[in-house]
Amino acid sequence: MEENVNDDPESPIVRKSGILDVNALREDDTLTIREQRLLTMTSCYHELLEQIGEDPKRQGLLKTPKRAAQAMLFFTKGYEQNIQDVVSDAIFDEECDEMVVVKDIDIFSLCEHHLVPFFGKASNVSVGYLPNKRVIGLSKIARIVEIFGRRLQVQERLTRQIAEAIAEAINPRGVGVVVECVHMCMVMRGAQKINSKTTTSSMLGVFREDSKTREEFLTLGKLS
Numbered sequence: 215m216e217e218n219v220n221d222d223p224e225s226p227i228v229r230k231s232g233i234l235d236v237n238a239l240r241e242d243d244t245l246t247i248r249e250q251r252l253l254t255m256t257s258c259y260h261e262l263l264e265q266i267g268e269d270p271k272r273q274g275l276l277k278t279p280k281r282a283a284q285a286m287l288f289f290t291k292g293y294e295q296n297i298q299d300v301v302s303d304a305i306f307d308e309e310c311d312e313m314v315v316v317k318d319i320d321i322f323s324l325c326e327h328h329l330v331p332f333f334g335k336a337s338n339v340s341v342g343y344l345p346n347k348r349v350i351g352l353s354k355i356a357r358i359v360e361i362f363g364r365r366l367q368v369q370e371r372l373t374r375q376i377a378e379a380i381a382e383a384i385n386p387r388g389v390g391v392v393v394e395c396v397h398m399c400m401v402m403r404g405a406q407k408i409n410s411k412t413t414t415s416s417m418l419g420v421f422r423e424d425s426k427t428r429e430e431f432l433t434l435g436k437l438s
């Protein structure tokens with residue numbers, strides 16, 4: 215669930231509401247680290263609006279720096295999460311030795327070169343593994359995708375990190391991850407190829423070594 219960085223009614227940021235006027239803080243106000251980050255990022259967005267020639271004081275933009283800062287904190291919330299906290303209660307001993315595939319997982323990330331989104335159109339991430347006496351809660355696979363997606367990324371690293379996190383969590387016989395994304399930095403600017411999509415994969419263990427296992431995964435996880 216999205217954590218509201220600013221839902222404490224006693225927060226100086228709430229009291230100030232405009233939040234750009236640091237002088238409005240009372241002397242005894244202490245800010246949490248998140249509040250400090252929100253404050254700093256808000257003034258960065260305020261500056262950015264001025265630099266593009268906008269007037270941050272016009273009505274429609276009054277709250278924009280703070281909204282944009284909150285949005286950026288949400289887009290990058292993966293930095294505050296770690297795999298152990300997310301999966302540790304959902305690893306189960308199970309004598310299952312058939313392939314498990316979760317597919318059509320949506321993904322949203324930010325390109326680390328341009329800070330613009332890349333994302334899957336409808337169904338764009340497939341994750342499969344061959345268990346080795348342990349299985350992982352299915353939702354945790356989607357949560358792992360979120361943890362690494364909500365960071366500044368390149369698609370290749372994102373794909374590999376998802377595979378490695380599952381390998382580390384349950385030590386399966388193999389893992390496969392296929393990701394298909396549209397990069398807005400190639401759509402809205404730069405090359406401006408609106409229909410281009412990028413597919414990346416990461417195969418570990420038997421998924422890499424055994425072509426039949428890999429094919430089974432690619433068939434089961436076929437992006438629809």
Ligand SMILES: Nc1nc2c(ncn2[C@@H]2O[C@H](COP(=O)(O)OP(=O)(O)OP(=O)(O)O)[C@@H](O)[C@H]2O)c(=O)[nH]1
Pocket residue numbers: 325326327367368369370397399400403404405
């Ligand atoms: N391999 C990889 N490249 C990416 C990813 N996201 C963006 N890029 C690329 O990063 C490259 C950055 O290249 P530069 O030449 O430094 O930047 P640029 O001048 O903005 O490049 P153009 O996008 O071609 O205009 C571009 O080719 C982007 O398409 C990604 O996830 N993986």
Ligand SMILES: [Zn+2]
Pocket residue numbers: 325326327328329330397399400
């Ligand atoms: Zn980019």
